[in-house]
Amino acid sequence: MDSHDILRILSTELDGQGALPWPVVALRICGAVLLSGCIGFEREVRDRPAGLRTHMLVGLASSCFCLLTLELVARNFGSDVQMDPIRTIEAVTSGVAFLAAGMIVFSRGEIKGLTTGASLWLAAxxxxxxxxxxxxxxxxxTVLALFIMHLLSRFERRMQKGDD
Known part of the structure; x- marks a missing residue:
């Protein structure tokens, strides 16, 4: 490979011509950040360990992995390469499950952080x-998550007061 080939490859990579147009990529990434941020904001308001930034980063990373998968699937690697795009989703879920499990703590007979862990998984x-x-x-x-975390927590508190 000579220097002209390298320059041609680099110019192709930098011209923004991928499987999807860049405005679509930007919208998908920003949408993931915004929607995951809504879930994280609810956790932030409740002063939970994984809040706004964590949820936004998880959503952003998940979106990037999917966009990368779509890009790889669209490229022609020849008949020698076999790909399974479902593996991306499996990798995201197992990676975020590891993060979410780290949020869950058992202390003094109580489990804490379970909802935050679940919300991280959902952000993914x-x-x-x-x-x-x-x-x-x-x-x-996102809308259902906010409903579940916000309104149903009020309902749970009222039920607990009724039990006391």
């Missing part, structure tokens, strides 16, 4: 949906 799913451009799923999951 929202990021995956946004990265793949499945906006209805991403937005609906």
């Amino acid at each position: 799913a929202v990021g995956v949906a946004a990265g793949l451009g499945i906006w209805l799923l991403a937005v609906l999951a």
Whole structure:
């Protein structure tokens, strides 16, 4: 490979011509950050260990992994290469599950951090949906998560007061 080949490859990589147009990529990444941030904001307001920034980063990373997968699938590697795009989703879920498990603490007979761990896992799913451009799923999951975490926590507190 000579210097002209290297320059041609670099110019192709930097011209922004991928599997998806850059405005679509930017929208998907920003959407993942925004929607995951909504979930993280709820955790931040409740002063939980994984808040706004953590959830936004998880959503961003998940979206990036999906966009990378779409890019790889669109490239022609010849018949020698076999790819399974589902492995990206498996890798995101197992990686975030590890993060989420770190949020869960058993102390003095109580489990703490379970909802925060679950919300991190959900932020990853929202990021995956946004990265793949499945906006209805991403937005609906975010809205339902906020409903579950905010309104149902009030209901739980009222039920606990009734038990006392």
